[in-house]
Amino acid sequence: MYRTHLCNQLNIQNLEEKVILSGWVDTIRDHGNLLFIDLRDNFGITQCVIDGSNKLFEKISNLNNESVLRISGIVVKRSDETINKNLHTGDIEVKIEEYELLSNSDILPLPVNSDIEYGEEIRLKYRFLDLRRNKLHSNILLRNKIITDIRKKMNDRGFIEFQTPILTSSSPEGARDYLVPSRIHQGKFYALPQAPQQFKQLLMIAGFDKYFQIAPCFRDEDSRADRSPGEFYQLDFEMSFVTQEDVFNAIEPVLFEVFNENKKNDDIKVSPYPFKRIPYNDTMEFYGTDKPDLRNPLKIEDYTTVFKGSNFKIFSSQIEKGSVVKGIIVKNTGDQPRSFFDKLNNWAREEGAAGLGYISFTDNSFKGPIAKNLNDDQLSLLKLTENDSIFFICDKLKEAQLFSGKVREKICNDLNLLDKNSFEFCWIVDFPMYEIDEKTNKIQFSHNPFSMPQGEMEALEKKDPLDIKAYQYDIVCNGVELSSGAIRNHKPEIMYKAFDIAGYSKEDLEKKFSGMLNALKFGAPPHGGSAPGIDRIVMLLADEPNIREVIAFPMNQQAMDLMMNAPASIDKERLEELGIKLIDKN
């Protein structure tokens, strides 16, 4: 028998019991003739004690940290002054009678019993040790809790969990695919799914009504702090006979509850549902991004009319040429030193802008380099109140919006305006169906080509393609894009037309999406869904800035697994079997 109790279980109720514990040596404190071992398992820590009168004393003092022991002994009460309130088991300790070394540990490449930061390379190579450490261990347990909660909530709401193929076909749109060579069909390749998009739609067409999956997704794209290379997981779901609002109503309570039940402490507020719905054009206009962080109180306003025809020629001449002026009102800048404004101006130049002009209103007068160029009427249009400032951005609409978004974020960070104790959800809706490819000047899908255009066939036939909106939406939390989703296009004739506008012929479409198109011809229910990213949800709830901190075995930025040595070279024989010949690119 390895254990009668776990390392978090023993307390004052167990006094004088003979118990057996198994676990890792967290720390040893050797006092010469008295020695303490903190024994750790998944559940907690128990202090075990032995003194020189035990014949094992000599041996036990030579143990290394992280060796695995089975300890048997008697639970004894600690004297009042030696009680440790930081431990669940801090009222007692186990007086060691016997122990067995179940597994020895060599000298550690990184310490397990401390929380100090360590380099990624060593942490990834010895991931099993890193996973023993407090932070990562609890992050992975949190991940399990979140996924378990999601499963239960989705099941309770009538969603059915499916598994879909991992070896499937390459999809022509979207990210780069991971490819797997076929042995039986030489020269042909499977692709790992970027998402089970078509399969979930096919399951709706198959009449299962509501689908979900904690779905692995594979995209061969370069990594970011919030984007692990290779693979990630989505709460992928899809529903039949639904409008956009039905989809929102279905998933909002799930997200709200998952966040509210797994947040780090009770001071954190989760925005209640229904979440804000912000049209794409508005979020670009007021936040300068398609993933606004609503914890940031700053908002972008338009001041083009103020500067139009003004004496501030830098702006007014650009306005003549079609530029706009955006501005951000910042409260309580009255006591900011001049250097605050200069630093922002320098930052703006580093970002490639001409500068960052501003007007402040203090002591009942307008200040700043721009103010003297405006007359009283123009200044009054600014609606500035005492101690506030406005920062101005002048550029072509799109550039002005995007840069204003950066300024908004920068000022918020510099002035520490973010409410760190909240999760603010919103939906971004009414994405454009198409956009212009800047390089080729051709019309292309701006998001998922399977989305239903708003106005359906009539819109496709009569409207300017760039004015057509799609039933396409993103859910955003604290500036993190959790997922995108859509009401799907379930009518083949609209699909043909939608692809036609993006330059795909009927034949192209039939070749690339034959399975899907075929299915739509045999009775497809209107359907739609979304797919919030699990890793990012855990990241937000664990308050981690990097996605690797919530994945048990992540790859590094270069898409390598330093512990398993992946990717690796393959024997010549295996390549031959697959009909693959390597090219030396050098």
Place this chain on the structure above:
RNA sequence: GCGGGAGUAGUUCAGCUGGUUAGAACGCUGCCCUGUCACGGCAGAGGCCGCGGGUUCGAAUCCCGUCUCUCGCGCCA
């Protein structure tokens, strides 16, 4: 592919505008220690200063190249 940051002991880091013996902490080894819980004390071992060139009387330090890690851009329907 491009730009920023980093690379010094097993590990985390310090090391100034170049100056002779490259430090600290944790870990490790040995000795001491019966109430610690990040135990404590004493002593010790441990370094191709990422790698390769260059400048210099002299380079961890300056320059060039290169590799690795990381953050961002591109990419991510």
